[in-house]
Amino acid sequence: MPTSRADIIVPVWNNIFETSACLTSIRTYSPDARLVIINNGGSRETEIMLEEFAEILGENTLILTSGRNIGLVPAINMGLRYSESNFAVIVRPHVTVTENWLDGLLNAAQADDAAIVTPLFSDSSNLLRSRFTKKVQIFETFGITFNTLLLKREFILSENGFSESLDGGEYCLKDMVQRARTKGYRTLSTPMSRVICGVEPFFGSEKRRMALISKAAGLYREKWGAERCYTLYLDSHESADELKLMFALLNENARKGDRFNVLLHRKQFDICAGSGTSPMHTSINLIKLSPFFPVRDMNRQISAIKKAEPSTIFLKTRENAFFPGIETSIPLSAITSRHFSDRGELDD
Secondary structure (H helix, E strand, C coil), X not given: CCCCCCEEEEEECCXXXXXXXXXXXXXXXXXXXXXXXXXXXXXXHHHHHHHHHHHHHHHHEEEEEXXXXXXXXXXXXXXXXXXXXCEEEEECCCEEECCCHHHXXXXXXXXXXXEEEEEEECCCCHHHHHHXXXXXXXXXXXXXXXXEEEEEHHXXXXXXXXXCCCCCCHHHXXXXXXXXXXXXXXXXXXXEEEEEECCCCCCCCHHHHHHHHHHHHHHHHHHHCCCCEEEEEECCCCCHHHHHHHHHHHHHHHCCCCEEEEEXXXXXXXXXXXXXXXXXXXCEEEEXXXXXXXXXXXXXXXXXXXXXXXXXXXXXXXXXXXXXXXXXXXXXXXXHHCEECCCCCEEX
């Protein structure tokens, strides 16, 4: 029977001062949550500091000890196995939380199909920050981090935690988002929860870390397929209903890891804003073209996209549509043939 609003899981390996600041902020801004701290093979000084926190918080703290450094993901999975609340929230020691941070995450997680929720970080890009408005407080996302992450208990119980065969970062996290998708869940981002990130520590040699990432990338692509970047041009003829259907298709592919830049004229942009048909996924970037020099602006935008994403695939709305300045483009309908099965296998 869950006894707290949330279990906050903090994997710790030394860094006493940083860890102390993190735990203090959690105690200050979420006193009704239960702390599950994993001492991941830390020093005696770390052990003493954690014991002092446990004495202050009493029954609201559980300290687990691994005996040696077993790695970030196994330590997190250890904490998840001891979680008893309906919601588990991972917080790494270089993070400090702020007022109402937990309420923001929990409010977003109330949606029945929400399995994973990420906050807005202090170092989030201005582009991401600009997506959120007073009317729009939740977006779907594919980009998550272990720095702070809410997981719904019912989902985690069905998945037995994060994959320990992947790296302790990007591909392990992407794999979890994909697994949530195949179970009918969404991954959400909300600005109503804000946390401050310090510098993420990296351990071990750069060469070994890059080798692990390369191996994880191969395993991930073998299971889920390669992610792709697309650039779609919307001419000035699409109606609100047509835009809604197109964006539904983009949303579905964004959930699978694809990224989209959408070039559209002011008319289409205003239709999206006024009718509520804008895509609600952080992997879909709407780019409004200048009403005065749209072709010149489009050439400028395309140059920037090619520089940032050299392998971008250019899309047009239909087979006979025209994509100004682009010799090779494919119709939007072509991406529907790229299908992921529920087993996590790619069918081309």
